[in-house]
Amino acid sequence: MLLLTVALVFVAMILLSMPIVFSLGVAGVAGLWLGGYPMQQLSSALVSGSQSWVLLAIPAFVFAGGLMERCGMSHALVEFARALVGWVKGGLGMSVIVVAYFFSDICGSKMAEVSALGSSLMPPLTKAGYKKADSASMIAAGTAMGMLVPPAIFMIVISQVTNTSAVTLFLAGFVPAFVIMLCLMALVYMRARKYDWPVDAKPSLRRIGRAGLDAAVPLVVPIVILGGFFFGIITATEAGAVVAAYAFFAAKLYYKNVSWPEMGKIAYDSAILTAAVVFLLAVASIFQYLMGVQGVPKLIGEVLAPLKGHPWLFLFTTAFIAMLFGMVLEGLPAAVVLIPVVFPIAEEMGIDPIHFNIVQTAAVGIGLFLPPMGVGLLMALKFADLTVAQHFRTYVPYICALLIGLSIIICVPEISLTLPRLAGMIK
């Protein structure tokens, strides 16, 4: 009863365009007050929720991502991918997907990534003769896939709320993202043949070499992250610090195109974004307290009891809900509201926590790019100057490719678990 009231307050506040984090906050206070719980809990939950070593990876990665984007590293990646596969049938389109994979590696924030890719890829695609609806679809679907590529902020948050290792989750993400990437590239290839998409001229070896050299600077980052995590040398937070320092020195000593005031601006923007993310987690911890004392996980466990014998059905159901949450609520609020409730049930059913988190991350990532209101999709469409309705028909096959990728990840846990197993992080 209490929780129903709290949920109603939350929804009402959201509909009144109250920022989601404060809708959560006000609903949480209402819950504490109505249930007669100590109000002290409010402040102590806020402080304990925002004070965490793992979360310190967020400011480091956000700052590094902002700086690397500002240096022009995304352009270098685009050029390299184009030189490599641009001359194959549908190659330019495929290079968009490849770039999205590697760019996610240096950029933790999805919205920053969509705008970076949108602004740097839309003009060359249009110039090469690609239709805007297709270009926007490739950028949107590619970025949705990139949700699984470390160091996504979302992964840090989901590992925090489920109390699992961020490093293991990061490491687990590389292969599932690769699987979705293959699905998308297959689709691009089929469409390229069907609609006879244009191809680039075959590049000279010199051009490939030059582009490769330019791209080497950003490509160090995924190697550091993958290697550092695989051999268990560094933690997620330390990796953040190393990448931030690398970005700083690359900007100051190699690119030399970022002034000190600009650097300050990037630091300030990163601080505000970090604050928004961590504050959301902190406020949501009031909810976790309320749900705990009210015995919600047990309640939901009873409701979902019929699914108990069928882990994959449970995964499909929760992934579907996560997708809807991701579309409506944006990624992180979805993580802090939904995941803590369903995670204990998944654990009880014997689903591997890492597999579960990977599936939910992928689902929320796709949700962000689902019509009609996924924020990521809306952002991508801004760059293409299209409405959701104009874009929809072209986008459907891309959504299908994403969903096929997601289904494969759900049905084959080994895709998510092999790399962490090889690294000896899980059994």
Added chain:
Amino acid sequence: MKFFERIPQITVTALIVLAIVNLLVGVILRYVVGGFTNYMDWDPVPFTWVEEIGEMSLAWLTFIGAAIGIRSRSHFTLYVITPRLSAGTRRVIEIFNHLLIAGFGLLAAYYAINLCRLNWSLATPGLQISLAVLYASAVVGGALIAIYAVSMIVAPTAQESNSGH
């Protein structure tokens, strides 16, 4: 007024720089210095304080940044119904929302003062500073949230169609 707005902005920028530099110092202490002292068989250099500085700066960064975010509208918001309402109704709803936000900030600040008092005599293991410094972040942050929310009632900033991260 402009001057006072700069203070929290400069503070969060300084805090994020502190947080990242502190992390780096931690990495260097653990891998470079730690490796060296280990090799020489010296006593290890303690680095628990790195964790304390990091967590404290993150808590302060979060609360001050969250308050600034109210004015810069960087907290994620859904605009489903409100864009279809008249400007006058929208304004009334905005004032109502920001009053609630201000109330939330004040409550958080008030109970955090209590926590400061309770934890006054407890010190962190590494730096030996009072835990009240940590809880004070919620006092200052809560108060700033209330101040920024009130400022949005008095002099609102322009509304974007959509924001997010």
